[in-house]
Amino acid sequence: MRVEKQEVKVGELAAGQALSLPVYRFHGKGKGPSVYIQANVHGAEVQGNAVIYQLMKLLEHYELLGDISLVPLANPLGINQKSGEFTLGRFDPITGVNWNREYLNHSLDIAAWYAAHSELDDDSLVAAFRTELIAACERKLDNVWGVTTGQWLATSLQAMAHRSDIVLDLHTGPKSCKHLYCPEYEREAAQYFSIPYTLFIPNSFGGAMDEAAFVPWWTLAEVAAAHGRELGVRVSALTLELGSQERIDLADALNDAEGILAYLSYRGVIAEKVLPKPMKRFGCLLKDYRKFHAPKAGMVEYVGKVGQPMKAGDVLVNLLRLDLYGTGEELTALKLPEDGVPILHFASASVHQGTELYKVMTKVFAL
Amino acid sequence: MRVEKQEVKVGELAAGQALSLPVYRFHGKGKGPSVYIQANVHGAEVQGNAVIYQLMKLLEHYELLGDISLVPLANPLGINQKSGEFTLGRFDPITGVNWNREYLNHSLDIAAWYAAHSELDDDSLVAAFRTELIAACERKLDNVWGVTTGQWLATSLQAMAHRSDIVLDLHTGPKSCKHLYCPEYEREAAQYFSIPYTLFIPNSFGGAMDEAAFVPWWTLAEVAAAHGRELGVRVSALTLELGSQERIDLADALNDAEGILAYLSYRGVIAEKVLPKPMKRFGCLLKDYRKFHAPKAGMVEYVGKVGQPMKAGDVLVNLLRLDLYGTGEELTALKLPEDGVPILHFASASVHQGTELYKVMTKVFAL
Amino acid sequence: MRVEKQEVKVGELAAGQALSLPVYRFHGKGKGPSVYIQANVHGAEVQGNAVIYQLMKLLEHYELLGDISLVPLANPLGINQKSGEFTLGRFDPITGVNWNREYLNHSLDIAAWYAAHSELDDDSLVAAFRTELIAACERKLDNVWGVTTGQWLATSLQAMAHRSDIVLDLHTGPKSCKHLYCPEYEREAAQYFSIPYTLFIPNSFGGAMDEAAFVPWWTLAEVAAAHGRELGVRVSALTLELGSQERIDLADALNDAEGILAYLSYRGVIAEKVLPKPMKRFGCLLKDYRKFHAPKAGMVEYVGKVGQPMKAGDVLVNLLRLDLYGTGEELTALKLPEDGVPILHFASASVHQGTELYKVMTKVFAL
Amino acid sequence: MRVEKQEVKVGELAAGQALSLPVYRFHGKGKGPSVYIQANVHGAEVQGNAVIYQLMKLLEHYELLGDISLVPLANPLGINQKSGEFTLGRFDPITGVNWNREYLNHSLDIAAWYAAHSELDDDSLVAAFRTELIAACERKLDNVWGVTTGQWLATSLQAMAHRSDIVLDLHTGPKSCKHLYCPEYEREAAQYFSIPYTLFIPNSFGGAMDEAAFVPWWTLAEVAAAHGRELGVRVSALTLELGSQERIDLADALNDAEGILAYLSYRGVIAEKVLPKPMKRFGCLLKDYRKFHAPKAGMVEYVGKVGQPMKAGDVLVNLLRLDLYGTGEELTALKLPEDGVPILHFASASVHQGTELYKVMTKVFAL
Structure with a gap:
């Protein structure tokens, strides 16, 4: 050839x-x-x-x-x-x-x-x-x-x-x-x-x-x-x-x-x-593909694993705020709003408010 | 108050x-x-x-x-x-x-x-x-x-x-x-x-x-x-x-x-x-507002003055290419394609190909 | 407290x-x-x-x-x-x-x-x-x-x-x-x-x-x-x-x-x-801590695992050069010059010539 | 040639x-x-x-x-x-x-x-x-x-x-x-x-x-x-x-x-x-070349002209702080600490605390 x-x-x-x-x-x-x-x-x-x-x-x-x-x-x-x-x-x-x-x-x-x-x-x-x-x-x-x-x-x-x-x-x-x-x-x-x-x-x-x-x-x-x-x-x-x-x-x-x-x-x-x-292959319509943004700033532990289905209410992220130690807000668990599969997450472990933390497929179906 | x-x-x-x-x-x-x-x-x-x-x-x-x-x-x-x-x-x-x-x-x-x-x-x-x-x-x-x-x-x-x-x-x-x-x-x-x-x-x-x-x-x-x-x-x-x-x-x-x-x-x-x-005040319709992009890369002398009307063919920019000294292409004058008023130019004096060099009002009218 | x-x-x-x-x-x-x-x-x-x-x-x-x-x-x-x-x-x-x-x-x-x-x-x-x-x-x-x-x-x-x-x-x-x-x-x-x-x-x-x-x-x-x-x-x-x-x-x-x-x-x-x-704990003198720099540019597969001892001549990095496909230089294995332990590597998978790819402890001793 | x-x-x-x-x-x-x-x-x-x-x-x-x-x-x-x-x-x-x-x-x-x-x-x-x-x-x-x-x-x-x-x-x-x-x-x-x-x-x-x-x-x-x-x-x-x-x-x-x-x-x-x-040509010893750093953050009007001698106490910079309007600290004049000639200033008009605002020759002598 x-x-x-x-x-x-x-x-x-x-x-x-x-x-x-x-x-x-x-x-x-x-x-x-x-x-x-x-x-x-x-x-x-x-x-x-x-x-x-x-x-x-x-x-x-x-x-x-x-x-x-x-x-x-x-x-x-x-x-x-x-x-x-x-x-x-x-x-x-x-x-x-x-x-x-x-x-x-x-x-x-x-x-x-x-x-x-x-x-x-x-x-x-x-x-x-x-x-x-x-x-x-x-x-x-x-x-x-x-x-x-x-x-x-x-x-x-x-x-x-x-x-x-x-x-x-x-x-x-x-x-x-x-x-x-x-x-x-x-x-x-x-x-x-x-x-x-x-x-x-x-x-x-x-x-x-x-x-x-x-x-x-x-x-x-x-x-x-x-x-x-x-x-x-x-x-x-x-x-x-x-x-x-x-x-x-x-x-x-x-x-x-x-x-x-x-x-x-x-x-x-x-x-x-x-x-x-x-x-196993799965599908999702683009309209059901969601972006999850940081509601607050902080250090991020990405708990949700990409490619693994999660339920609404499961912990997606632990958000750590060392400036708030002792206030009860130093560690916040952010939860997935709907059933879905996290497909990707942000690359950095510290984020401003509003950073896109995850993209999540919802209403996933088998192909 | x-x-x-x-x-x-x-x-x-x-x-x-x-x-x-x-x-x-x-x-x-x-x-x-x-x-x-x-x-x-x-x-x-x-x-x-x-x-x-x-x-x-x-x-x-x-x-x-x-x-x-x-x-x-x-x-x-x-x-x-x-x-x-x-x-x-x-x-x-x-x-x-x-x-x-x-x-x-x-x-x-x-x-x-x-x-x-x-x-x-x-x-x-x-x-x-x-x-x-x-x-x-x-x-x-x-x-x-x-x-x-x-x-x-x-x-x-x-x-x-x-x-x-x-x-x-x-x-x-x-x-x-x-x-x-x-x-x-x-x-x-x-x-x-x-x-x-x-x-x-x-x-x-x-x-x-x-x-x-x-x-x-x-x-x-x-x-x-x-x-x-x-x-x-x-x-x-x-x-x-x-x-x-x-x-x-x-x-x-x-x-x-x-x-x-x-x-x-x-x-x-x-x-x-x-x-x-x-x-004196002048106007231009947005559709007649032009962007002039660098057709080649190089060092830029901005010759066109912002706010001063120019004629088609006037030199807008001298583009200097020291890597081409002796070839006849070391200094190129780039010319304004149409009559107009340069309103702004790029901030840096060296540009990649395609950088927006100038914005130019054309078909300018008095208000 | x-x-x-x-x-x-x-x-x-x-x-x-x-x-x-x-x-x-x-x-x-x-x-x-x-x-x-x-x-x-x-x-x-x-x-x-x-x-x-x-x-x-x-x-x-x-x-x-x-x-x-x-x-x-x-x-x-x-x-x-x-x-x-x-x-x-x-x-x-x-x-x-x-x-x-x-x-x-x-x-x-x-x-x-x-x-x-x-x-x-x-x-x-x-x-x-x-x-x-x-x-x-x-x-x-x-x-x-x-x-x-x-x-x-x-x-x-x-x-x-x-x-x-x-x-x-x-x-x-x-x-x-x-x-x-x-x-x-x-x-x-x-x-x-x-x-x-x-x-x-x-x-x-x-x-x-x-x-x-x-x-x-x-x-x-x-x-x-x-x-x-x-x-x-x-x-x-x-x-x-x-x-x-x-x-x-x-x-x-x-x-x-x-x-x-x-x-x-x-x-x-x-x-x-x-x-x-x-x-097990190991030591190295600062003077024996080496930086390995990219001898050429390219895409990098980091083969050497951080924290794992390697021998001189082991492959540290595969360097991929797609612009050179078919020349025999599209894939080059870069080798560790001396026995040592890779401690860290660069964060990006594409590098300019001279980028520090690895830091390596040599002459490592048990503590 | x-x-x-x-x-x-x-x-x-x-x-x-x-x-x-x-x-x-x-x-x-x-x-x-x-x-x-x-x-x-x-x-x-x-x-x-x-x-x-x-x-x-x-x-x-x-x-x-x-x-x-x-x-x-x-x-x-x-x-x-x-x-x-x-x-x-x-x-x-x-x-x-x-x-x-x-x-x-x-x-x-x-x-x-x-x-x-x-x-x-x-x-x-x-x-x-x-x-x-x-x-x-x-x-x-x-x-x-x-x-x-x-x-x-x-x-x-x-x-x-x-x-x-x-x-x-x-x-x-x-x-x-x-x-x-x-x-x-x-x-x-x-x-x-x-x-x-x-x-x-x-x-x-x-x-x-x-x-x-x-x-x-x-x-x-x-x-x-x-x-x-x-x-x-x-x-x-x-x-x-x-x-x-x-x-x-x-x-x-x-x-x-x-x-x-x-x-x-x-x-x-x-x-x-x-x-x-x-x-006219002037000289200064390197040890007498001073850097003036912003004591506070803010918007900067560069008042000192490069190449023009100034006296100690002359205004070098006006520092504007719109977040402090009405407090009396919205506009501060920063003054040159010693007689000298400002040689260069920073390129941006807004600065963090500590930014090097000016370099100043002091103890300047005629050549």
């Missing part, structure tokens, strides 16, 4: 250094869907690179039907941005804008576009729509007033992603169990990855890569369906949250690479049959 | 310190509109405090008809957040969220609310609507899952602001000339402040205090007008950009305090007649 | 908030040595607060012979300083100066001082020397040109510490096993804490609290000995490194509180006999 | 990008002293790059006797490190260590070295000593345990600087007038640069480049003199503080390039006679 490496320039630092991405392309036989996988758009979320490493090593032993493009280290500016002993890679250090909220929200009037192209057959329609999305990204970047640092990066990535049928964006949580963001139209995808918990998300753009990739196609499918045409959603886009940030674990990365391979097998990207890991 | 001071708690730091705001209330005779003025929601934008200081000293010599509440130092967490020799006060250092994008976007269905209250007379309608807005803020803060640090602050401020008829939010730019954000429905306000340039903004919520204060009232006026009732927009909300950040200038603060006083005089908040400073 | 709480002001934030320390004093019967314990001088090193909490709860059940002063949350500015999801609390965010390098280096000429006071009996000599050290701290703070933010804090803490015979400074490493900094003159202390590894440090001032507390006394003992007087070192000062930063673990804190109690029992601060935890 | 460009690698970022320095070498006829000039070791201090740019353009028109090496953008990691709208380039963002305190403090026993080499003639002695200094830098970098990120950079720069007879390090202050750090042995140098104020510094190593370059040579000269040999200090090293940080001003840079040229002319590096700018 031929692996091709390309460097794509996505930015330039003040002292003149070019920022470029390594893009690895595994070429398939052209009979399966094409795939785009990126990792590390948030600078501290490094484990996706290890998963791409293990996946590339695995792929050398499989027969590829579709092309696979892999972009590790997808945000060099974010990865390189340290503040103290940690990576401050979640947002642009100048503007505060989350790197995963900079993707282009296509302003295309899809209903009008469909009306103008409805005479095309399915394949031509899909090809024309894809061309339109890529062209919109290119227009965004080619602008006499310029674009922001984050838009340079995100729109460049997005233009690559729009060329593929399957888009996987590899992230992690702060201190987190593995979970998956999956659009509601593709529930079965949640059965293949080595991931126990899945959030099902609606057709709504909030700025992230997965939404940037699927929202136009989902909308197109809806518009076509409203005209009686069963086009289906032609692009799959999922975000994998591969545990905790600031962690490289090569053995665990192999486990997740095998899960991705199972999904690619199911989708016909590789010729071989690869089965998913047997595990 | 009685000045009353109140401390309003808006947060708590990890080590236990309470964050509170000083609120100064000047009580009027109850015959004029009430006023709310805050400053320093962005931590580095300190000059508004000096303006409030000068305004309070001035107010001691005037007859107040309406009540005036003044909140300097409105974001203690942002003010105290240093990073190197500057204040990193534009966004929450944990999440990156801009402190001026955390105000509550009322989810109230105003058309339905109007239908349910249309039998009320104007004064009762206004009072009921105000009560509803304040109650929504209180509900937001009283939530079993909690709210973010920024929402604690912003919603607390907003609940105070909703109690007044006039809301002034004092900000600055990075390196900036003075300018005003003014809703389109109140163009004449732009004639009173000691500020030469005004941006006229539409009825759209982007997260800022001025919008949080006027959008519901503007929408209510539109709904009422659609029912044939000329209620008018009952709340004025403006953002004053008082020059550059990281600057305290007491003499200039007096100048701006006098401009505010002229506006308050015009609005009947004080009994005395105070005339605005004579100056 | 009477516990007294005092608030000591150590700073003031830009927006006006006072920064104060809670100081808890447990009064003894005056027959044992006095003790000063502080925690959390580095903002992310929070576990010492939990240890102080558990220790205070334990102390309520013991008979105190000496006074004990406890200062949790000893650096409120550092604790409150977040940058992204972690606490940037190791250095002053404005100057970069390590908070634990700001203590006063006494400029006293101890030989001359001894010559001038040698006629005093031991107790009087000790009392006079203590008075001199405290006075020097007070002079430092009372200075027409002022002192830095860090000196305000450190010198205030130091003046309190100089009043005691035993000084314990509670820290943690980044990702760390427990270890102790112990001056060479008091080797037996290492047998009492719940800590397996001890670094023995010489009579040299590097800016830290333990050194600030013991160096003058050690020097005084040496000067006296040179004059044939066996004064002994009258002050003990140790730094306890209680595992990893950004962690509160109340059960483990109890374990360390019991170790401190065993040391206090041995020193006669409490009347009861408390035995140390049985464990 | 031949200008040669070389790229010197000094680091590597986490995502794999190499950090390299552009080194420009102008070759002289070998009859004059050699020169090394660097700029921008602190990331925000960019103006030195503009001065190097102007100097390189000037040099093309002069006859060079000695070689000149120019290193603009000398700290790419520091230059690229943004935090908010400013460059956080004064210290390593991970460790807090000031980039200008990482140079190698030679541990060479110079008295012993001189004893072992005293039979050499002056030129051979100088050459051997230079070789020894360079070798020590190389040994530092070639170390099985590695060196820190800052040591990689600083020691690489230092090894280059040790090859030259004249070392100029171009810095700026925060908000600053121009001033020069000049070793006491070379007072006449202060007459040539376009700089009014000079600090004369002793033979003491504090970590900076100028000291790293001259301390060994000064010590060697002293050792030789003690043996009755008038070797003189063979290396000149000066630090130029070229006004304020975060500023590029090409016209002013030309002014400073001409001052450097005057010094190079005086030293015989160029054949042509270039006269210094006529200006």
Whole structure:
């Protein structure tokens, strides 16, 4: 199999250094869907690179039907941005804008576009729509007033992603169990990855890569369906949250690479049959995903374990306030308001009032 | 005149310190509109405090008809957040969220609310609507899952602001000339402040205090007008950009305090007649306000002067690239794409590709 | 037992908030040595607060012979300083100066001082020397040109510490096993804490609290000995490194509180006999404590386990470089240069060239 | 004249990008002293790059006797490190260590070295000593345990600087007038640069480049003199503080390039006679250079103008405390304790207690 490496320039630092991405392309036989996988758009979320490493090593032993493009280290500016002993890679250090909220929200009037192209057959329609999305990204970047640092990066990535049928964006949580963001139209995808918990998300753009990739196609499918045409959603886009940030674990990365391979097998990207890991899998709707914020400031003992179901009233956090010793308020147990599964918690053990301490799936169901 | 001071708690730091705001209330005779003025929601934008200081000293010599509440130092967490020799006060250092994008976007269905209250007379309608807005803020803060640090602050401020008829939010730019954000429905306000340039903004919520204060009232006026009732927009909300950040200038603060006083005089908040400073004033629609981003990285000489009109093709920036000495690209002049007035520029003299270098008013008109 | 709480002001934030320390004093019967314990001088090193909490709860059940002063949350500015999801609390965010390098280096000429006071009996000599050290701290703070933010804090803490015979400074490493900094003159202390590894440090001032507390006394003992007087070192000062930063673990804190109690029992601060935890304990001289720096940049899998002995040539780190996939340099094993015990490693999983990856004890010996 | 460009690698970022320095070498006829000039070791201090740019353009028109090496953008990691709208380039963002305190403090026993080499003639002695200094830098970098990120950079720069007879390090202050750090042995140098104020510094190593370059040579000269040999200090090293940080001003840079040229002319590096700018020049001993720290927190109006003499008791700063309005402490004038010239002040207009507000030369004398 031929692996091709390309460097794509996505930015330039003040002292003149070019920022470029390594893009690895595994070429398939052209009979399966094409795939785009990126990792590390948030600078501290490094484990996706290890998963791409293990996946590339695995792929050398499989027969590829579709092309696979892999972009590790997808945000060099974010990865390189340290503040103290940690990576401050979640947002642009100048503007505060989350790197995963900079993707282009296509302003295309899809209903009008469909009306103008409805005479095309399915394949031509899909090809024309894809061309339109890529062209919109290119227009965004080619602008006499310029674009922001984050838009340079995100729109460049997005233009690559729009060329593929399957888009996987590899992230992690702060201190987190593995979970998956999956659009509601593709529930079965949640059965293949080595991931126990899945959030099902609606057709709504909030700025992230997965939404940037699927929202136009989902909308197109809806518009076509409203005209009686069963086009289906032609692009799959999922975000994998591969545990905790600031962690490289090569053995665990192999486990997740095998899960991705199972999904690619199911989708016909590789010729071989690869089965998913047997595990219990659970789902939650995005509207039932809750954030628990610190009602008071203090030192935090995280009692709730990520990935383990809890009951309403169970202790989620012990909050320690040494300035209040002797008042009876030096140690407070904060309790979970509803039954749920803590999915991730904050990374630091001391918090201001209002810090998001936990994200919790409620109304969890078996898949 | 009685000045009353109140401390309003808006947060708590990890080590236990309470964050509170000083609120100064000047009580009027109850015959004029009430006023709310805050400053320093962005931590580095300190000059508004000096303006409030000068305004309070001035107010001691005037007859107040309406009540005036003044909140300097409105974001203690942002003010105290240093990073190197500057204040990193534009966004929450944990999440990156801009402190001026955390105000509550009322989810109230105003058309339905109007239908349910249309039998009320104007004064009762206004009072009921105000009560509803304040109650929504209180509900937001009283939530079993909690709210973010920024929402604690912003919603607390907003609940105070909703109690007044006039809301002034004092900000600055990075390196900036003075300018005003003014809703389109109140163009004449732009004639009173000691500020030469005004941006006229539409009825759209982007997260800022001025919008949080006027959008519901503007929408209510539109709904009422659609029912044939000329209620008018009952709340004025403006953002004053008082020059550059990281600057305290007491003499200039007096100048701006006098401009505010002229506006308050015009609005009947004080009994005395105070005339605005004579100056040429100019306007621009928000849609014509442009951001110019660095097409390349490098060292920056800011050639365009803020507040001074330029022609398309004039040199805005000299970009120096010492790594390219001898290639002919070591010094590049970046030119203004359209006629306009540079209003502000970036604070640092070295930039990554994509940094917002200037904001420029185009299609400027005299007021 | 009477516990007294005092608030000591150590700073003031830009927006006006006072920064104060809670100081808890447990009064003894005056027959044992006095003790000063502080925690959390580095903002992310929070576990010492939990240890102080558990220790205070334990102390309520013991008979105190000496006074004990406890200062949790000893650096409120550092604790409150977040940058992204972690606490940037190791250095002053404005100057970069390590908070634990700001203590006063006494400029006293101890030989001359001894010559001038040698006629005093031991107790009087000790009392006079203590008075001199405290006075020097007070002079430092009372200075027409002022002192830095860090000196305000450190010198205030130091003046309190100089009043005691035993000084314990509670820290943690980044990702760390427990270890102790112990001056060479008091080797037996290492047998009492719940800590397996001890670094023995010489009579040299590097800016830290333990050194600030013991160096003058050690020097005084040496000067006296040179004059044939066996004064002994009258002050003990140790730094306890209680595992990893950004962690509160109340059960483990109890374990360390019991170790401190065993040391206090041995020193006669409490009347009861408390035995140390049985464990193998090891030592290393400071000169044999090595820092291993990243020879190249990349993603890091930390293979060496903290607290577990390794041989020269064992793999310490896997360094992953996805930009080099296919070159043979995508995965490099970095090896330990000498036999040793990794004591701590860096907190982030991606590093620039030169980042300190591990600290390693070499030439380790059993205690 | 031949200008040669070389790229010197000094680091590597986490995502794999190499950090390299552009080194420009102008070759002289070998009859004059050699020169090394660097700029921008602190990331925000960019103006030195503009001065190097102007100097390189000037040099093309002069006859060079000695070689000149120019290193603009000398700290790419520091230059690229943004935090908010400013460059956080004064210290390593991970460790807090000031980039200008990482140079190698030679541990060479110079008295012993001189004893072992005293039979050499002056030129051979100088050459051997230079070789020894360079070798020590190389040994530092070639170390099985590695060196820190800052040591990689600083020691690489230092090894280059040790090859030259004249070392100029171009810095700026925060908000600053121009001033020069000049070793006491070379007072006449202060007459040539376009700089009014000079600090004369002793033979003491504090970590900076100028000291790293001259301390060994000064010590060697002293050792030789003690043996009755008038070797003189063979290396000149000066630090130029070229006004304020975060500023590029090409016209002013030309002014400073001409001052450097005057010094190079005086030293015989160029054949042509270039006269210094006529200006009054003043000096101050380093021991009389004072730091004024904020005795209280608050908003700061900087009243003292940099470069303008003041009397004891003159107002240096107005400190505004809006939380104290009405108490009589809302506005405090802070006064200069001694006659002096404010040389620089802090960059931010709000400060914590203890922030260094001003540096002031006292006991200033005319040169």
